[in-house]
Amino acid sequence: MKFTKMHGCGNDYVYVNCLEEKINNPNKVAKFISDRHFGIGSDGMICICPSDKADFRMAMYNSDGSEGAMCGNGVRCIAKYVYDYGLTDKTTITIETKGGIKELDLTVEDGKVTWVKVDMEAPITEASKIPAIYDDLTEVIDQPVIVDGKEYNITCISMGNPHGVVFVDSVADIDIEKIGPKFENHPMFPDRVNTEFIEVVDENTIKMRVWERGAGETLACGTGACASAYASYLNKKTGKKVLVHLLGGDLQIEYDEEKDTIFMTGPATTVFDGEIDLTGIDD
Ligand SMILES: N[C@@H](CCC[C@H](N)C(=O)O)C(=O)O
Numbered sequence: 214m215k216f217t218k219m220h221g222c223g224n225d226y227v228y229v230n231c232l233e234e235k236i237n238n239p240n241k242v243a244k245f246i247s248d249r250h251f252g253i254g255s256d257g258m259i260c261i262c263p264s265d266k267a268d269f270r271m272a273m274y275n276s277d278g279s280e281g282a283m284c285g286n287g288v289r290c291i292a293k294y295v296y297d298y299g300l301t302d303k304t305t306i307t308i309e310t311k312g313g314i315k316e317l318d319l320t321v322e323d324g325k326v327t328w329v330k331v332d333m334e335a336p337i338t339e340a341s342k343i344p345a346i347y348d349d350l351t352e353v354i355d356q357p358v359i360v361d362g363k364e365y366n367i368t369c370i371s372m373g374n375p376h377g378v379v380f381v382d383s384v385a386d387i388d389i390e391k392i393g394p395k396f397e398n399h400p401m402f403p404d405r406v407n408t409e410f411i412e413v414v415d416e417n418t419i420k421m422r423v424w425e426r427g428a429g430e431t432l433a434c435g436t437g438a439c440a441s442a443y444a445s446y447l448n449k450k451t452g453k454k455v456l457v458h459l460l461g462g463d464l465q466i467e468y469d470e471e472k473d474t475i476f477m478t479g480p481a482t483t484v485f486d487g488e489i490d491l492t493g494i495d496d
Pocket residue numbers: 224275280281282283284285286287374375407425426427428431433434435436437
């Protein structure tokens with residue numbers, strides 16, 4: 214199978230052009246190739262597929278093989294892939310995901326895409342749509358939750374996939390390997406959850422670390438950055454436009470209240486192309 218390794222702010226995936234390649238068992242293949250010792254090494258696998266509703270369709274799999282409905286860093290990298298590899302010459306494209314159809318604006322420099330702005334659509338706070346179960350609340354905003362014997366306050370948002378945003382004093386001081394899995398598998402989240410830990414720097418800037426559902430700590434999460442920026446605004450900690458500092462880089466997030474949509478702007482990077490033998494894995 215031919216593939217391309219790409220990343221958005223260090224959130225790295227193996228991208229497969231499924232207009233040409235066929236994968237029979239994507240969950241198994243994703244788990245195998247994501248392994249950083251025995252596979253290619255990535256946070257998961259992203260398939261670029263044909264769509265009858267948009268220019269392309271994204272199918273994304275986490276490193277544990279589970280399917281995710283949306284991936285903010287992933288859609289930016291797909292935009293770069295389809296332009297740079299000549300699958301389109303458009304600089305505004307649409308990508309169908311299980312979390313809706315996203316419109317993307319591409320910045321091209323010297324014939325290659327460097328920067329992508331994505332209309333991530335409206336953040337969803339309705340608890341049943343996330344899904345998050347918290348007594349009979351219809352929204353879970355700044356609610357106390359006990360994890361590993363400590364009380365945190367959580368704000369739950371869906372960006373097409375589920376997020377729990379937790380404000381902390383210092384992102385450097387959290388033991389994410391210990392508490393991340395406990396948030397991910399907390400009984401209030403029937404489909405598990407992606408958890409963002411946020412330190413507010415000032416009204417325009419936040420720092421974020423993320424524990425991703427199905428992947429563990431990653432260097433960045435695009436949907437998580439959007440959920441965190443919106444949670445920061447909802448909880449009156451920042452304005453509508455924030456720069457999110459992630460371990461692997463920065464994303465600019467803006468909530469457009471009039472349109473009720475979030476715009477995410479950030480880089481997309483190609484690392485290398487390769488080919489892998491999947492005999493015994495995808496027969
Ligand atoms: N890294 C992604 C999100 C990937 C999916 C997530 N782990 C899930 O299962 O919902 C991003 O950049 O948004």
